[in-house]
Amino acid sequence: MQMRCYCVTGHGQPLELVQRDTPQPQGTEVLVRVRAAGLCHSDLHIWEGYYDLGGGKKLSLADRGIKLPLTLSHEICGEVVAAGPQAGDVQMGTVAVVHPWIGCGKCAACERGEENICMKPQSLGVMRDGGFADYVIVPHPRYLVDLGGLDPVKAAPLACAGVTTYSAVKKFGERIHQDPVVIIGAGGLGMMAIEVLKALGAKGAVVVDVDSAKREAALKAGALAVIDARASDAVKQIADATGGGARAVLDLVGATPTVKLALDASTRGGHVVVVGLMGGDITISLPIIPMRPLKIEGSYVGSLPELRELVALMREGKMQPSSVTPRPLGEVNEALEALAQGKVVGRQVLVP
Ligand SMILES: [Zn+2]
Ligand SMILES: [Zn+2]
Structure with a gap:
């Protein structure tokens, strides 16, 4: 056959x-x-x-x-x-x-x-x-x-998409119930992440994307706020939407500008989980890792x-x-x- x-x-x-x-x-x-x-x-x-x-x-x-x-x-x-x-x-x-x-x-x-x-x-x-x-x-x-x-x-x-976002969201632990999770990228993984957060009874999602149709879809799916990643004040908008700075950022794109945005938007004690594989590299000032202090973690499927x-x-x-x-x-x-x-x-x- x-x-x-x-x-x-x-x-x-x-x-x-x-x-x-x-x-x-x-x-x-x-x-x-x-x-x-x-x-x-x-x-x-x-x-x-x-x-x-x-x-x-x-x-x-x-x-x-x-x-x-x-x-x-x-x-x-x-x-x-x-x-x-x-x-x-x-x-x-x-x-x-x-x-x-x-x-x-x-x-x-x-x-x-x-x-x-x-x-x-x-x-x-x-x-x-x-x-x-x-x-x-x-x-x-x-x-x-x-x-x-x-x-x-x-x-x-x-x-x-499901198990990747689920595994990544679980890495934030209890803070998903305390603070909104900033999701960068509203493609297949981003839409799934919104559903995973809802299923776990989390506080909600603030979604960042460059595409207005994708931002619209995220709002419809229940995002608390959506932000244009290319806006010159994107960092400030994330701070406003999270009540002072993000404590949990899920980067589903994983490119130079998105990881940079994730780190810039993180408040003290912020936790960034990188999932996306779009690629690139970044330069990071090492003292900010201990001083802020930041947690940067990868998650694979x-x-x-x-x-x-x-x-x-x-x-x-x-x-x-x-x-x-x-x-x-x-x-x-x-x-x-x-x-x-x-x-x-x-x-x-x-x-x-
Ligand atoms: Zn896949
Ligand atoms: Zn093995």
């Missing part, structure tokens, strides 16, 4: 439609029929082939061990249709979101349940084939989180237990899905193009 997959065969080239034999699950593997696959900003980086490290330096994905051809999409929901002989008791027909941040399973990080920071990642749609296909192989059924009747199209972004917590919040009705735009899988190149041009509000989810 043949299946379609849309693969990166050359960096920066349109994804190529490839017909392949549908893989048969071996060992502990399960075969999942894809019902929905989200398109994430990091798919753009993999497609382009590098991260911008600033100062003209680039981190090539080939150096990270990413090999072509590769089927993109790490935000996958689907139905279990077959399982290998060692997969154990797997219910056929279960519709689940797939945890894509898979590690080696043997190192200290994996043993702690932090497979997302394993040094030998096996992530779906990054190191192994992902969801822009009719079927995907998942290495073990434990990576499947049962949707319990949730819509797979709305749930797909939980696997990356999320863990399987965090994805389970997030799906539970949604199944209990505490967390609303953020806005998604379903598109047929055949439009994946148009979707990629739209994302590259920054024209997308919410998440594009491809449906085979």
Whole structure:
């Protein structure tokens, strides 16, 4: 039996439609029929082939061990249709979101349940084939989180946008209940972060973006205030909206001007969590780190237990899905193009 997959065969080239034999699950593997696959900003980086490290330096994905051809999409929901002989008791027909941040399973990080920071990642749609296909192989059924009747199209972004923002927001601890969280970037992750804050009963979000349509969408989703990142008084506007300066800033863009804005807008004891990978570099006066004092932290996707917590919040009705735009899988190149041009509000989810 043949299946379609849309693969990166050359960096920066349109994804190529490839017909392949549908893989048969071996060992502990399960075969999942894809019902929905989200398109994430990091798919753009993999497609382009590098991260911008600033100062003209680039981190090539080939150096990270990413090999072509590769089927993109790490935000996958689907139905279990077959399982290998060692997969154990797997219910056929279960519709689940797939945890894509898979590690080696043997190192200290994996043993702690932090497979997302394993040094030998096996992530779906990054190191192994992902969801822009009719079927995907998942290495073990434990990576499947049962949707319990949730819509797979709305749930797909939980696997990356969802668990990434959830894991990042949790790093702020109790202060989300004391102060508004400043969110820089109102794309797929930003809209999700607004929903995560609501689900956790947080004080709320002050959202910063350069795009007026995205600011509008953030207001509609319940942001306390929105601010144009390019306004000359953006720092003062953030101070006003947070009652004197931000104590929690989530930078979902991660570019030179946004990290700089995050640090400038932070008050004493401010905590900046950087998630975005747009790239660049900054120069920072070291005495301000201890004197202000600032906490600057990185956050990379999320863990399987965090994805389970997030799906539970949604199944209990505490967390609303953020806005998604379903598109047929055949439009994946148009979707990629739209994302590259920054024209997308919410998440594009491809449906085979
Ligand atoms: Zn992603
Ligand atoms: Zn590992």
